[in-house]
Amino acid sequence: MPTMTTPPSLKNSDLLTLSTLDASQIEELFLTAATTKRDITPFRRALDGKTIILLFEKPSLSTRVTFEVGPGKMGAKTIFFDHSKERVGAREAVKDYGRNLERWVDAIVARVFSQDVLEELAAHCNVPVINALSDSFHTCQALADYFTL
Numbered sequence: 001m002p003t004m005t006t007p008p009s010l011k012n013s014d015l016l017t018l019s020t021l022d023a024s025q026i027e028e029l030f031l032t033a034a035t036t037k038r039d040i041t042p043f044r045r046a047l048d049g050k051t052i053i054l055l056f057e058k059p060s061l062s063t064r065v066t067f068e069v070g071p072g073k074m075g076a077k078t079i080f081f082d083h084s085k086e087r088v089g090a091r092e093a094v095k096d097y098g099r100n101l102e103r104w105v106d107a108i109v110a111r112v113f114s115q116d117v118l119e120e121l122a123a124h125c126n127v128p129v130i131n132a133l134s135d136s137f138h139t140c141q142a143l144a145d146y147f148t149l
Helices: 023-038 061-073 094-104 115-123 139-148
Strands: 051-056 077-082 107-111 129-133
Touching (some): 051 061, 051 094, 061 077, 061 129, 094 115, 107 115, 115 129, 129 139
Parallel strands (some): 051 077
């Protein structure tokens, strides 16, 4: 008789590309998304006390609202940091951003021009980095599109 296995946890993991997820993790994400969409009440305090920074080099209405409202409905505080005038890493090194931000926030959502910036940021900090768009991947949008289908 086959046994059910629990997918590897995504807790405290970066989400930079879909290639880092296996089928069971995607299935678990979609199950959680469907459950939350049906009734968010059990998740209202899931992110209590957490702070998420939104680093946006590129403007977006839907991505910004999604990443502010969603975590907010689950108890998190979000901080929007507009980087449209100066790219991440222009004033100080990307690794310094990562090392500093990990001291203050619980996750980083980044919408940037370069996938390399995301990779470097994730390599130099110990909080999850989520790709909200780069020149190579639109990871969360791809998941949302696939979930919708």
